[in-house]
Amino acid sequence: MxxxxxxxxxxxxxxxxxxxxxxxxxxxxxxxxxxxxxxxxxxxxxxxxxxxxxxxxxxxxxxxxxxxxxxxxxxxxxxxxIKLPVACHYFWEDGNQIKAWSDINRFADEVESKLGEPAENIRKALKSSAFIYEHLSPLFMHRSLHKLNTWTNKDALKSYLKIGKLGIFSTMNKANEKKFTHSKMVQLFNRYATYNGSNPYESPATLNIIPHLEFNIGAFFPKxxxxxxxxxxxxxxxxxxxxxxxxxxxxxxxxxxxxxxxxxxxxxxxxxxxxxxxxxxxxxxxxxxxxxxxxxxxxxxPKSSSALIFYWGIKKKFPELDLHNILFSDNYKEEFEHIFHKKSIYHDPTIYINITSVYKPDDAPEGCMNWFTMINVPNNQGQDWDSMIQEARKQIIAKVNRILKTDIESMIEVEDLLDPRTIESRTSSANGALYGNSSNNMYSAFxxxxxxxxxxxxxxxxxxxxxxxxxxxxxxxxxxxxxxxxxxx
Missing domain, CATH: 3.50.50.60 (FAD/NAD(P)-binding domain)
Incomplete structure (x- = not known):
């Protein structure tokens, strides 16, 4: 039985x-x-x-x-x-735009032509990310860290010999500052800390494993x-x-x-x-x-960050937008300072806009788009979320208008909202944190x-x-x- x-x-x-x-x-x-x-x-x-x-x-x-x-x-x-031809489209307030092509050489060449960052630096960074993945994924992704045989098998022994190159003893930001000459590339690669709700200025450089998944293996979209x-x-x-x-x-x-x-x-x-x-x-x-x-x-x-998401039905198409889009803050470090230490929302947040109707047109009426518009915010510590959300919405709309040169609010015909409180109530996530404990120190994996x-x-x-x-x-x-x-x- x-x-x-x-x-x-x-x-x-x-x-x-x-x-x-x-x-x-x-x-x-x-x-x-x-x-x-x-x-x-x-x-x-x-x-x-x-x-x-x-x-x-x-x-x-x-x-x-x-x-x-x-x-x-x-x-x-x-x-x-399907595999995406563009992993993400990045925008900055000064008018710079970068498409993160899945073709690494094309991505590297675009970065060099638009920002002057040597293409070879991009290739080296992604090669380094692949190296970290090769040596750490067998330990940290596919095995229990709480069993002795994880630390005594041949994969572990091989990784011990490479420990100095795996980013364990540096922060993500410091490692990226050494890899790139342009601050926008440092910012772009620092963003990967948000994939597990962490702060790139505090989290270990081992998180530079993440770009390998998106570039070397690929970003995908279910049909x-x-x-x-x-x-x-x-x-x-x-x-x-x-x-x-x-x-x-x-x-x-x-x-x-x-x-x-x-x-x-x-x-x-x-x-x-x-x-x-x-x-x-x-x-x-x-x-x-x-x-x-x-x-x-x-x-x-300490818990990870949470999210504030506006689900907007937009009665217009923006051909410059892709499936994944990022509108960067001008002061990334200060944004994370607000999220993790001040427990508040920075007045110039980085905005992520996901638009599935780019690849799945029936997700929106004809001539329209479905915007999943998100910013990273602190987890719920009893803040005055109603007033914070109201102010954040104004800042998001203002930033979108500046960068896309539009009047987005007049185009919003559908709106829904998810915030740390509703994330907690709907998913039983402690404090509305999206990823459980944060990864803001070198021991976080343990x-x-x-x-x-x-x-x-x-x-x-x-x-x-x-x-x-x-x-x-x-x-x-x-x-x-x-x-x-x-x-x-």
């Missing part, structure tokens, strides 16, 4: 964990507090516009495809995507939108026999004799052989594990919760708040790492 597994949360990692556990021989139940799967990776539909509500960048599609291959299915029959990542894995899990129970908030993880035995949902006990928590680790310990020993040191670590409990037997963890971190690829890898620890039935 198959053993039972319960997964708490149908976020992207929970979906992947459920799928993988089926292949381990488990009967799997997933309890989800919301009425839909996907967590942050959901969608909004409003008056003819469709918006991907959460993560908008797609890298390492192999991590999605692997779930279908594991199930003996052809991934392309269930999930399709049906980002939400199709959720939907395709959800459909796969259902086909494999996973039982999803929505609108069912778990009240407690039941523990007896230091062993997880089930969950309590609406006063009813559901027993299981293993429990997988995909809920934010901090909020899980504060709520469903509040009777258990608390890992106070991890719980008290300050994430393990993919298992060292105190409670048969309790496992996956998702963006635990190892190896936030973002779609890492969440999927967290499910893989966790499942590899589970014995087959």
């Amino acid at each position: 198959s053993k039972k597994a319960i997964v708490i949360g149908a976020g992207i990692a929970g979906l992947a964990a459920a799928t993988r556990l089926i292949h381990k021989g488990y009967q799997v139940q997933v309890f989800e507090a919301n009425s839909y799967p996907g967590g942050k990776l959901s969608e909004i539909e409003k008056k003819g516009y469709r918006f991907d509500a959460g993560p908008s960048l797609f890298t390492l599609p192999v991590q999605v495809e692997e779930l279908f291959l594991l199930s003996g299915k052809n991934p392309s029959e269930h999930f399709q995507y 049906k939108g980002m939400h199709d990542i959720t939907q395709s894995i959800y459909r796969l899990a259902q086909e494999l026999g996973v039982n999803f129970i929505f609108n069912s908030k778990v009240d407690e993880i039941l523990v007896e004799n230091k062993k997880a035995i089930g969950v309590l949902v609406n006063g009813q006990k559901y027993l299981s052989d293993i429990i997988v928590n995909n809920m934010d680790m901090v909020n899980a310990y504060k709520s469903i594990l509040k009777k258990q020993k608390q890992p106070k040191f991890l719980l008290n670590q 300050l994430r919760h393990a993919n298992y409990s060292s105190d409670i037997k048969n309790l496992y963890f996956c998702g963006g708040s635990v190892h190896p971190g936030g973002g779609i690829p890492l969440c999927l890898l967290s499910a893989k790492i966790m499942t590899e620890m589970v014995k087959e039935t």
Whole structure:
């Protein structure tokens, strides 16, 4: 008879964990507090516009495809995507624009022609990023940092010999200042710290691993939108026999004799052989594990940044805009000072605009665009968000108008909003932080919760708040790492 597994949360990692556990021989139940799967990776539909509500960048599609291959299915029959010719279009207030072409040589040549930054510096930086990925990804992305064999295998031993070149002892900003002559290139490459909600002036230069994913491997776009990542894995899990129970908030993880035995949902006990928590680790310990020993040191670590997102239906097309667009602040360091130390929103924020209708025209009415307009903001510490949001909206609109030479507010016919408070309430993310603990020190990778409990037997963890971190690829890898620890039935 198959053993039972319960997964708490149908976020992207929970979906992947459920799928993988089926292949381990488990009967799997997933309890989800919301009425839909996907967590942050959901969608909004409003008056003819469709918006991907959460993560908008797609890298390492192999991590999605692997779930279908594991199930003996052809991934392309269930999930399709394209490689982007332009990873991102960058804008500055002084009129400079750079297209980050997926063709590295074309990107390097554009940077040299427009900014005077030697093309060779770009190629060297991306070669360095590939080097970091080669030596660190086997350790930090594909294995548990909390198991001895991670540190004693041949991949680890090989990396120890290269430790001085991996950026562990420098900040991201200092490393980039040495690589580039132009401040705009330093800023562009510093931006990758925001991919896990961190500060490039404090986070380790190991985060320079991220450009490798976007340039050397590639940035991609699902043909049906980002939400199709959720939907395709959800459909796969259902086909494999996973039982999803929505609108069912778990009240407690039941523990007896230091062993997880089930969950309590609406006063009813559901027993299981293993429990997988995909809920934010901090909020899980504060709520469903509040009777258990608390890992106070991890719980008290500084949290990542959050986001303020305006979903705007724009009744005009802007041919100069791509899928991913960045309108940079003129003072990047001060912007991060506000986010992480002043816990406020800088008056000149960097604006990210994601427009899926560029590649998926039916996401907006004809002649229109769907703008996912986001700025990085502090996590929720009880600030006066209503007044902060009102002021930020004015600043965003003013900046868009200056750079694109337009009157954007007159074109907004649909508007929705997501802020740190609603991120926290909808996704159980502690303080509305998008990526759990921040990566603002050299030890940050070691300050994430393990993919298992060292105190409670048969309790496992996956998702963006635990190892190896936030973002779609890492969440999927967290499910893989966790499942590899589970014995087959």
